[in-house]
Amino acid sequence: MEQVYDIVKLSSIPIMLAKILTVAESPDSSRDELVKVIEHDQTLAARVLEMANTAQYGLTRKIMTLNSAISLMGFEAVKELAVTGTIFSELSQNSGDKITEFWSHSFEVARASVCIANITGLIRPDATFLAGLLHDIGRPILYQLFKDEYLAALEGSTDHIQDEDELYGASHADVGSWFADKCCFPEVLIMAIRLHHIPGAHVLDPNSYLLPVIYLADYVVSENSDGYGSDSISSPDHEKILKILGVESDGLERLREEVIEIKKHTAAYYK
Ligand SMILES: [Fe+2]
């Protein structure tokens, strides 16, 4: 595990994030400062607006400005989108086409988790969107470090967590949550990343539905999908999780139909 952590520590990602995090993490930073730092990078600004609109899936009015994104979603949510957008840009550099498989899976899980939030009404959609987007953040990081060796390890693997652990001494869940911790993300988000392959850990915090929601989104998105992005996730607590969420067979069918639409949309976006 130390080996992976040392390499990630030495990479330039945290340095590139420093600027945005300085504003994002200061308790005194204002809405204007946040808008200014995001606007400084037009690509980031466009990406944040795009993610804000995706997170508000189903909202008829399109979010056109960063200020209205903050009014609608709140300062915290836009701040986290900005940090996420920065990570996306950094990890996508020099990574070629393969990285989009990881990102499209993340987008699909993010949007599916918003659907589950809407279907169940148990959790705020914007909170689930970010957790969905970041649940597998460890995977593009591992890919950036080990490139084709990592993809070869995923090929034919039925238990990514175990195989990564054996190869690198850390799984993508470990690496991702470590990274989220370095980025000063909220504890609930760090835990969702760390535990997303063991959703039974929900019993640790029965008041948070985040873990079961991310699990179910990941499960449905990964069904019938075997690309590098797929998480091939299935928990022994599956039935219990559906019960916790109050999702019955008709709810699950509705979710599957939504996921088909989400996948079409994502495929068109990454074409
Ligand atoms: Fe995963």
Ligand SMILES: [Fe+2]
């Ligand atoms: Fe996943």
